[in-house]
Amino acid sequence: MRLRLRLEYDGGGFRGWAAQPGLRTVEGSLGAALDRVFPSWSRLAVAGRTDTGVHALGQVASVDVDGGPAVERAAEALNAALPGDLAVVAADEVSTDFHARHSARSRSYRYRIFTRPTRSPFERGRSLWRLRPLDEKALAAAARLLPGEHDFRAFTPSQTEHADFLRTIESAAWQRRGEALELEITAGSFLRHMVRTLVGTMLEREPAELERLLGGRPRSEAGTTAPPEGLYLVRVDY
Amino acid sequence: MRLRLRLEYDGGGFRGWAAQPGLRTVEGSLGAALDRVFPSWSRLAVAGRTDTGVHALGQVASVDVDGGPAVERAAEALNAALPGDLAVVAADEVSTDFHARHSARSRSYRYRIFTRPTRSPFERGRSLWRLRPLDEKALAAAARLLPGEHDFRAFTPSQTEHADFLRTIESAAWQRRGEALELEITAGSFLRHMVRTLVGTMLEREPAELERLLGGRPRSEAGTTAPPEGLYLVRVDY
Numbered sequence: 001m002r003l004r005l006r007l008e009y010d011g012g013g014f015r016g017w018a019a020q021p022g023l024r025t026v027e028g029s030l031g032a033a034l035d036r037v038f039p040s041w042s043r044l045a046v047a048g049r050t051d052t053g054v055h056a057l058g059q060v061a062s063v064d065v066d067g068g069p070a071v072e073r074a075a076e077a078l079n080a081a082l083p084g085d086l087a088v089v090a091a092d093e094v095s096t097d098f099h100a101r102h103s104a105r106s107r108s109y110r111y112r113i114f115t116r117p118t119r120s121p122f123e124r125g126r127s128l129w130r131l132r133p134l135d136e137k138a139l140a141a142a143a144r145l146l147p148g149e150h151d152f153r154a155f156t157p158s159q160t161e162h163a164d165f166l167r168t169i170e171s172a173a174w175q176r177r178g179e180a181l182e183l184e185i186t187a188g189s190f191l192r193h194m195v196r197t198l199v200g201t202m203l204e205r206e207p208a209e210l211e212r213l214l215g216g217r218p219r220s221e222a223g224t225t226a227p228p229e230g231l232y233l234v235r236v237d238y
Numbered sequence: 239m240r241l242r243l244r245l246e247y248d249g250g251g252f253r254g255w256a257a258q259p260g261l262r263t264v265e266g267s268l269g270a271a272l273d274r275v276f277p278s279w280s281r282l283a284v285a286g287r288t289d290t291g292v293h294a295l296g297q298v299a300s301v302d303v304d305g306g307p308a309v310e311r312a313a314e315a316l317n318a319a320l321p322g323d324l325a326v327v328a329a330d331e332v333s334t335d336f337h338a339r340h341s342a343r344s345r346s347y348r349y350r351i352f353t354r355p356t357r358s359p360f361e362r363g364r365s366l367w368r369l370r371p372l373d374e375k376a377l378a379a380a381a382r383l384l385p386g387e388h389d390f391r392a393f394t395p396s397q398t399e400h401a402d403f404l405r406t407i408e409s410a411a412w413q414r415r416g417e418a419l420e421l422e423i424t425a426g427s428f429l430r431h432m433v434r435t436l437v438g439t440m441l442e443r444e445p446a447e448l449e450r451l452l453g454g455r456p457r458s459e460a461g462t463t464a465p466p467e468g469l470y471l472v473r474v475d476y
Contacts, residue, residue, distance in 0.1 A: 087359055
């Protein structure tokens, strides 16, 4: 049977999603739990291959399993075998034409900035802390430029495996939540580092400059890549 | 000059407040930062001597300092010298008759229970996770019994340094916050382990049984002591 797993993880302890020999990764840790819970499994796929340090609140994986617990007990059984910084929030059976990556229509990310004058132990590793007051009006204006199709080559490393730099942003907006300011952004797919480099550029540049960069400029013209600890994969829609 | 410091800490990495040789404690870490920032300091006092693993969102300390930065820069200077799980949220000058412990009129604690069917990596070390549904009506009824003066000897270890077990609860109520249920409780002062043992007992016993235990019963008759990771010192009033 094919399972769809909804995953949460604190990315701080992982070298990203993709399994790498000798490194602690989300895929590697999930694979070890699948080994313990199911006699056999295959075709593990994921909606978003998150980078080192990036968190997930709504990552989606698909995997074919044989034997092992019934689907109603799968989440509990996997959680008992998973480390504390990785959890299966839900597991359900899906048809064999469902693929976590290929079937996904859109991904939604959040970038969290903690804006209090002093840092917080409870935000450590979970947000970018900015001491200086943020220009929330400029950030809102910058976010309004993003929806639609643009050439995002300025927002991904110049050494890249991407061949096509056009992406279509469905929505993008900053939300104030107490002492945090959060960018919520949805697109069919993203380039590597794209959300983090958009955030870094929004923090450093005027909206007019961002608009120019959306026309397909070299990476060197955009701003810095914001650190991974503020980034969350929050939802995948199918 | 005497400083009042408002402190936040993630208690998971500390063996409680009180300095102990060879152990990592909040008092010890704060003392090391004071050493680095001020040529001399003395009379460090604290409102609530939290136990191992207990968190603080609004701990208050007082300390006399000589030399070093101006009061406006004290929080920033101390934070630069403190570890990431301990922060000074605010520092201000107070008169020399202010004492963080003796001047405090009341302490407010929160006990956080995370109630989702599956655990969360982001709640790890920050709440008690309860798989089973909670009887929220019974918990609310139990909390309503607490305000007023009672003999709380059932809710503190039988080997104790306390001589007087009478305490007066000003307010106590459970609040639902999303997927969490939180007890907010305020009193002039608390016995050691008192909030955690009240929570453990509320989770295990009927309200009528709790009421009986408030009349001064041996520790053995009350419930278990809930784990420290759900407990936060949230506010001290003067």
